[in-house]
Amino acid sequence: QAQLVESGGGLVQPGGSLRLSCAASGRIFSINDMAWYRQAPGKQREAVASISYDGRTNYVDSVKGRFTISRDNAKNTVYLQMNSLKPEDTAVYYCKGPGFQWGQGTQVTVSS
Numbered sequence: 040q041a042q043l044v045e046s047g048g049g050l051v052q053p054g055g056s057l058r059l060s061c062a063a064s065g066r067i068f069s070i071n072d073m074a075w076y077r078q079a080p081g082k083q084r085e086a087v088a089s090i091s092y093d094g095r096t097n098y099v100d101s102v103k104g105r106f107t108i109s110r111d112n113a114k115n116t117v118y119l120q121m122n123s124l125k126p127e128d129t130a131v132y133y134c135k136g137p138g139f140q141w142g143q144g145t146q147v148t149v150s151s
Contacts, residue, residue: 040140041066043063043135043142047129048076056121071138072137075108088107107119
């Protein structure tokens with residue numbers, strides 16, 4: 040069964056940084072485009088960043104210049120480096136790719 044496990048969330052002050060990880064199993068990872076999503080309380084889940092199988096990236100405007108998505112195919116892992124975090128970045132963050140089930144997500148809280 041293709042699964043994703045997110046980790047690396049936590050509580051951070053505004054302006055701080057976090058690095059999220061998403062470990063994939065049960066499916067060939069290297070050929071899949073992958074993406075990070077987030078869902079804030081009372082809001083719909085939104086795509087934040089994506090990375091193609093060959094490393095091309097895209098970002099939602101609200102995180103451009105602050106977030107960086109990357110992948111390590113040898114480790115079946117995709118990352119999201121988040122810098123200059125803002126309170127509005129507070130959400131549960133999920134990764135997703137074709138054929139993978141949604142994981143449990145990892146909570147990111149930005150607050151002083």
